[in-house]
Amino acid sequence: MTIRVLVWNEGVHESTQPDIAAIYPAGIHGAIAEGLTEVLGDDVAVRTATLADPEHGLSEDTLAQTDVLLWWGHIAHDQVDDEVVARVQRHVLSGMGLLVLHSGHFSKIFTRLLGTTCSLNWRNEGERELVWTVAPTHPIAEGVEHPIVIEHQEMYGELFDIPTPDDLVFISSFTGGEVFRSGVTFTRGHGRIFYFSPGDQEYPVYFHPQIRRVLANGVRWANPAARPAVDRSIPAVANPDREWYLSR
Amino acid sequence: MTIRVLVWNEGVHESTQPDIAAIYPAGIHGAIAEGLTEVLGDDVAVRTATLADPEHGLSEDTLAQTDVLLWWGHIAHDQVDDEVVARVQRHVLSGMGLLVLHSGHFSKIFTRLLGTTCSLNWRNEGERELVWTVAPTHPIAEGVEHPIVIEHQEMYGELFDIPTPDDLVFISSFTGGEVFRSGVTFTRGHGRIFYFSPGDQEYPVYFHPQIRRVLANGVRWANPAARPAVDRSIPAVANPDREWYLSR
Amino acid sequence: MTIRVLVWNEGVHESTQPDIAAIYPAGIHGAIAEGLTEVLGDDVAVRTATLADPEHGLSEDTLAQTDVLLWWGHIAHDQVDDEVVARVQRHVLSGMGLLVLHSGHFSKIFTRLLGTTCSLNWRNEGERELVWTVAPTHPIAEGVEHPIVIEHQEMYGELFDIPTPDDLVFISSFTGGEVFRSGVTFTRGHGRIFYFSPGDQEYPVYFHPQIRRVLANGVRWANPAARPAVDRSIPAVANPDREWYLSR
Amino acid sequence: MTIRVLVWNEGVHESTQPDIAAIYPAGIHGAIAEGLTEVLGDDVAVRTATLADPEHGLSEDTLAQTDVLLWWGHIAHDQVDDEVVARVQRHVLSGMGLLVLHSGHFSKIFTRLLGTTCSLNWRNEGERELVWTVAPTHPIAEGVEHPIVIEHQEMYGELFDIPTPDDLVFISSFTGGEVFRSGVTFTRGHGRIFYFSPGDQEYPVYFHPQIRRVLANGVRWANPAARPAVDRSIPAVANPDREWYLSR
Secondary structure, three states: OOOEEEEEEOHHHHHOOEEEEEEEEOHHHHHHHHHHHHHHHHEEEEEEEEOOOOHHHHHHHHHHHHEEEEOOOOOHHHOHHHHHHHHHHHHHHHOOOEEEEEEHHHHHHHHHHOOOOEEEEEEEEEEEEEEEEEEOHHHHHHHOOOOEEEEEEEEEEEOOOOOOOEEEEEEEEEEEEEEEEEEEEEEEEEEEEEEEEOEEOOOOOOOHHHHHHHHHHHHHHOOOOOOOOOOOOOOOOOOOHHHHHHOO | OOOEEEEOOOOOOHHOOOOHHHHHHOOHHHHHHHHHHHHHHHEEEEEEOOOOOOHHHHHHHHHHHHOOOEEEEOOOOOOOOOOHHHHHHHHHHHOEEEEHHHHHHHHHHHHHHHHOOOOOOEEEEEEEEEEEOOOOHHHHHOOOOOOEEEEEEEEOOOOOOOOOEEEEEEEEEOOOOOOOOOEEEEEEEEEEEEEEEEEOOOHHHHHHHHHHHHHHHHHHHHHHHHHHOOOOOOOOOOHHHHHHHHHH | OEEEEEEEEEOHHHHOOHHHHHOOOOOOHHHHHHHHHHHHHHEEEEEEEEEHHHHHOOOOOHHHHHOOEEEEOOOOOHHHHHHHHHHHHHHHHHEEEEEEHHHHOOOOOHHHHHOOOOOEEEEEEEEEEEEEEOOOOOOOOOOOOOEHHHHHEEEEOOOOOOOOOOOEEEEEEOOOOOOEEEEEEEEOEEEEEEEOOOOOEEEEEHHHHHHHHHHHHHHHHHHHHHHHOOOOOOOOOOEEEEEEEEOO | OOEEEEEOOOHHHHOOOOOOOHHOOOOHHHHHHHHHHHHHHHHHHEEEEOOHHHOOOOOOOHOOOOOOOEEEEEOHHOOOOOOHHHHHHHHHHHHOOEEHHHHHHOOHHHEEEEEEEEOOOOEEEEEEEEEEEEEOOOHHHHHOOEEEEEEEEEEEEOOOOOOOOOEEEEEEEOOOEEEEEEEEEEEEOEEEHHHHHEEEOOEEHHHOOOHHHHHHHHHHOOOOOOOOOOOOOOOOOOHHHHHHHHHH
């Protein structure tokens, strides 16, 4: 069954900075969407949305028809409406997959789902990033080179203030010697979350074939249709049908 | 060094329902505070605060002088001010310990730190609860009977919608046959969190010697002074002192 | 692609105790194999092997053609040849799935893979066991009732001396009030391991439709073909192809 | 109470290779023992033992008087007697702490406790190793620089074939760009295990003040006296005292 994907991007850099627009002519969301279709073909139906859209393009109806949401943001986290964030959180807890990318570590949706500051160390000197797989049998690592070599990237380094992840899939190193838990997974409610740090507005990382492969793997992994169909209404009140246990 | 403890209770049941006040004449917070002092003696200095206090008794100054906060709430979660919740969260992420008790599973502070609904199954029939230790070398299990027997309790049952805990310390069963992960720990930022489900306004659970022992153990375990003194300002910007790695 | 399953049973009870043979006329392995075929149909090709077979039916050639191995043993753990155990361990580390059942907790293969005593508390009084799902989106919980009711079973209770599992899928309670982590998963090397406690020679548990469902789910989950094809030779020596990183 | 520490070293390099003996004149065990005493002073009583000693210096009596054992081995893993390994494993499961160092990753005791190959990638070119803390509130990270800088070291790189650790405390990077989970903890039975990779016979790593600090922290953390006194006989048979639960 086709995976319904929505790529969300704040879309501010591309519309205000010509040098960024030159790197991502179709927007960061456009490059990501293109990459997913390239790798997954007919297995996926990809739409995009941005901050400027009505309700940021994240209406109840749109989310109800989304299996996996990808999130890219950087300088406009504050402009995302709290009500929309609560709506996205509810959908994740109900089973929608979520991929949070790069500077999305500081997004409202990510910090709300994890509960921590999600802060990290950084430096932008165009260093080489090597992305090493530490969980080779994890579906997200399928067919991924060990390491992925990204010639020029912003450095993200520890300490990354996140809860202990369910799975640590990738660890990156940088020219400067820093390390970073660059691919980590979390489960929240019925939803799967994958954070992946490579990707920046100043570097063409989302055109990198290996990065596209990882994102495609992440979409497959986070797709709720690939897991048991659970009753999305988690029991929060006593179930009369179970009372018989008491009376046995 | 004395552990500075603050026991917070919404304090609504005791002030509006005479039958509850009869069970907890000094309030639920009073019973908990008494128990901590009983077990820990001079190792602890215990204060209390309630919803009705100015700023709910959780001012910046008070929190700055608190090592471990205990939280009991039930029917007034909505009345807790969002600003105060954000303040408590900030202190937990900076290292303050937090014990969340029983119906506090639905408190704003707990759901904010965990990111999930924290819902569960329940039934109030005064059933026997058995609390089994599954992590016998965990400091919170020190000197605790296996199992703890609570003659009459509200049933809390799975599914408990929480992230995978760092440590699963206790699992409870009830007369009706239900099970519950009744003692679980989480780390968020520099702070340690312990959720413990036994305890209800309708039963004198907080006078139970074994329950008092567990809470005292939890306070010791969550005390930040017992752990490395970390720089509470998690690095969120590039550190110029580290630039030399790049130039080496 | 068909999953190649091998059900291993020591097969001692059935051949020496008529009362057990009456419960499991085709052997415990026969009942398990029948159940897997019943649920999975053509998706699975099931063979069986027992202690009495040459090399216990676990030759290098047989294991090389096995995707998932199920293991049931009880009173003859000591009679399993150490060389065969080492061989099975090697195959698990290389990716073969392993389901360890009930009293198999004390088997050589399970204790070797986990490193602990794997001891537990027990009592055989034919009590009712309730198996509760605590990870509803886990593939092993797909389509499973909450709880599974087993009318008569041997009690297995905590403390279960195992390392912290990767996933805690099921927790059981018993008439006597004990609890047990009855469904737990581990990853060792490239192989997935699922331990599931329900099942005993004195009770017809392996004919229970829900238990059969869980075992079938476990086989699907542990099947290495469902995960990335990894190079089974984990790198243990320097890779000359990587030397260029040093010289860059 | 004084922590009784035993530093075990196979001691082969120092006695057969003059260049190694020049680096570690008192043996690797001597340097480690000196470092522990330097940092911990009277809090610790340190003895040493080597492969050449009767029973490798690991008699039942010696282990019974050991709180924490440190293990260094490299080229003589095969010469360690299986019976002694089983004895050490039993003591770890009963609560004795264990620190496994550097090339000890391939030791019999480590692979037996973890169940995996414990293999890794390596290259010996005297590269700079940076050891980054990713769990700043972990007791083992107390007072440790971020990062520790080791000017010359053997490279250990991923994939490190271990089970998911309880705690990931340190991640290292190397001049060549490789990364490694260099500080990881495990619990097995009642015992705590800490693996720490820095340390090699060809480099004076065990004289590095920061490495000495980490090992001292590890000893404190693994000391069973710092945790609840558990009944070391894990229940493996039915306890008649619990039968009353059934009859209630």
